Amino acid sequence: MRNQIEFEVSGKYALFTDPLTKIGGEKFTYQIPSYQSLKGIVESVYWKPTIIWYIDELRVMNSIQTESKGIRPIEYNGGNTLAYYTYLKDVKYRVRCHFEFNPYREDLIADRNENKHHNIAKRAVQAGGRRDIFLGTRECQGYVEPTVFGEGRGFYDDTPEIDFGIMVHGINYPDETGKPEMETRLWRAKMEYGIIRFIRPEECTIVRKTGEGAIKPFTSSNMQFVDNLYADLFGEEDSE
Known part of the structure; x- marks a missing residue:
């Protein structure tokens, strides 16, 4: 895809908390990162409300x-x-993801420039991200660097399949769904030859309402400030 990026993220520790273990005050990690935690990592590399990242x-x-x-x-x-x-x-981990324009942010339609966002995102990966990277929780520092997704040798490259069962996929926020409620998505995760292929959020069949919310407003002055900040950090924005 023209708007796809690949990167490697690593760290000494990670804690992708299974919510079922938090009831008694303990925390036990999932065996793999959830879709939502990976999305948070990508958004720490580069994000604007104009786009939605898909893992x-x-x-x-x-x-x-x-x-x-x-x-x-x-x-x-x-x-x-x-x-x-x-x-x-x-x-x-090695991550392959892409962005699409947020169809519910018609107020930001002037910022829908695919080449600009893709080029800034690639430069942000080269720089290790625009914000600190955390692997599930703040005490677990992560580090991002560019990579080729399929290169190198992975530990599970010869393992046909590992089933991780039902786990949290992610959260539906009003900004990305156009609906006034927040929802939690579940899915059945499995790894084949070291690779987990995520389904899209709208393909999750187990969805539960977890709260109320509203779309956050962004003014043109806010967006211009962010554009200027990215230009200072990663170079001039490419529009072609």
């Missing part, structure tokens, strides 16, 4: 390992408590 494929490069740590999180009423968090260890 196409994830390639798991390192073996899936976990490590538990005793943590003393702060309680809501003050003080500390003791909990065990289970992290992924020594993670490395």
Whole structure:
């Protein structure tokens, strides 16, 4: 695709929390990152409200390992408590994704320039992203660098299939759906020869309403400020 990017993201630890484990104050990671967590990483590389990122494929490069740590999180009423968090260890992923224009942001139609956004996104990958990269949670720092998705040797390249069962796919926000409610999507994740191919958000059949929301407003002055910031960080914007 003309508007597709590929990059590698790695880190010493990752915590893509399974929401079922948070009830008692503990946290246990999924074995793989969710669609939504990868989308958050891509948006930390480059994002504007004009576009929506879609995660196409994830390639798991390192073996899936976990490590538990005793943590003393702060309680809501003050003080500390003791909990065990289970992290992924020594993670490395390759991500292939693309963007599409947000059809619900007609107020930003003047910013729908595919070449401009694609070129800035590629330069942002080269620079390691425009914001700090976190692997599921703030204490897990990640690092982004450009790569070729299919090159190199991955740990699961010869494994026909691993089924991860039902897990969270992502969240539907009003900005990207045009609806006033927030929804959580679930799907059945599986990896084939080291690659997870994500379905699109609208293809998820298990969807549950989780709250209310509204489309965020963006003024022309806000957008111009962001354009100028990206030009300073990554060079002049390409319009052709």
